[in-house]
Amino acid sequence: MTNNITLVLGGARSGKSSYAEKLATESGLPVTYIATAQVFDDEFKTRVQHHKDRRPASWTLVEEPHRLAQTLTRLAKANHCLIVDCLTVWLAQWICDDCSPPRDSSWQLEREAFLTLLPTLTETIILVSNEVGMGIVPLGEINRQFQDEQGRLNQAVAEIANSAVFIAAGLPLKLKG
Numbered sequence: 001m002t003n004n005i006t007l008v009l010g011g012a013r014s015g016k017s018s019y020a021e022k023l024a025t026e027s028g029l030p031v032t033y034i035a036t037a038q039v040f041d042d043e044f045k046t047r048v049q050h051h052k053d054r055r056p057a058s059w060t061l062v063e064e065p066h067r068l069a070q071t072l073t074r075l076a077k078a079n080h081c082l083i084v085d086c087l088t089v090w091l092a093q094w095i096c097d098d099c100s101p102p103r104d105s106s107w108q109l110e111r112e113a114f115l116t117l118l119p120t121l122t123e124t125i126i127l128v129s130n131e132v133g134m135g136i137v138p139l140g141e142i143n144r145q146f147q148d149e150q151g152r153l154n155q156a157v158a159e160i161a162n163s164a165v166f167i168a169a170g171l172p173l174k175l176k177g
Contacts, residue, residue, distance in 0.1 A: 004124045007157050009131045009175075010167035017051060017085050019167050020126045025056070027124050029081040032060040034071060036090040038099060051085070065093045066102055069113035072121065080123050087129035087157065091149055095142065111153065118160050129154055131166065 006023060010016035024031045033055060039045045052061070064071040068090055075082060084090075093099035094107035101107070118125075133151045138144055158164045163177025 003119060003121050003162065005118065005121070005157075005161040005163075006124075006126045006177075007154070007161040007164040008126060008128045008167060009154060009158075009164065011131060011134070014167045015170035016128050016130075016167040018054070018170070019165065019172055020083055020085060020128045021055060023126050024059075024081045024083050024124075027081045029079055029124055030058075030060075031056075031081045031083065032062060032075050034068070034075070034082060034084045035061060035063045036065050036068065036084065036086060036093070037063075038065045038093060040098075065090065065099070066105075066110065069110065069117045072114075072117060072125075076121050076123050078122065081126065082123055083126045083128070085128040087127055087153060088132070088150060091153060092146060095146060095149065107149070111149075115156050115160070118157070127157060127161070129157065 006020075008016045008020045008023070010019075024033075035048070035051075037044070037048055039048055055061075062071060062075065068084065072082065072084075091107070094101045094110060130150065131154065132147050133154075138147060158176065161176065164175040166173045166175050
């Protein structure tokens, strides 16, 4: 059995999460939604609640901000759909000390574990990620590190994925597959 991995890219508020959820619904499979966000303020709590409110009650929610490969390994099962929303927040929480990344690992190790695992999975997997490389090079070292790492991660995932879709204004543009 081959993998069925879709990468859904877009900017902030582009509709990428809604599109990923539509793909999951159309798969006809049971869905597990892996949320990578940690909530640190009321505004973000409202955003997260908006996402929760629009998802079907039958979907399983797993919250995992750091150990994505380990979580995918644990949840992977035949005839199932996994959504990861989103790779951008996952990266941010690894490189931002305020997000309390585990000290027994690192972004580089977790990224490598994820990219090594991904092509071995045979489930339907939908990965949501922000395209952050369409603007200027940001000021500040951490901001440039984030933009560079996100761009490299998106490229690596797109290479592995069977299909990739870019979302702008809620409209999909097929990039691959």
